[in-house]
Amino acid sequence: MWIVYLLKSEPLVWSFWGEQSRVANFWKECWETGWLLLKWMSFAFLLESLIVAPIPAEKVTQWFGGDSGWTIPFSPTIGIPAYLNGYAVIPLVAGRIEKGMVPGTVMAFMVTGGVTSIPAAMGVHALVRRDVFFSDLIFGLGAEFLAGYGFQLWVEFLMLI
DSSP states (O other), X not given: OHHHHHHSSSOOOOOOTTSHHHHHHHHHHHHHHHHHXXXXXXXXXXXXXXXXXXXXXXXXXXXXXXXXXXXXXXXHHHHHHHOOOHHHHHHHHHHHHHTTOOHHHHHHHHHHHHHHOHHHHHHHHHHSOHHHHHHHHHHHHHHHHHHHHHHHHHHHHHHHO
């Protein structure tokens, strides 16, 4: 809607509360967007709880604890369903590092979860076109690979010094 105003020569008027039709349109859009997000986010959290609950933390550390090169590309398998939020993930991954998880895998897990976690992906999917949604996923996974391998190389470089 605001793009139409940019294409016209008329000035854009942000204050809508003085016009009854614009106030009604604002509340209609708030309701529709809020309802859409509530439906998708509820579904996303339900899926996340079904995926995360049966996976014990010790198994995750065992699977992603070695120095194998496959741990970073496969970190989305735990990062996407298990990511909570930026604050809750720090103690979780600190414990995993102490138990032997590769630092690059931990970084990839943190980056992947923030961008492509189930709740984040469902929220993006509810609000944008399909091509934008898939671009978000592809760029998020690309950032996961770069962050994971880059951080692992940095850690190994620091160990050499």
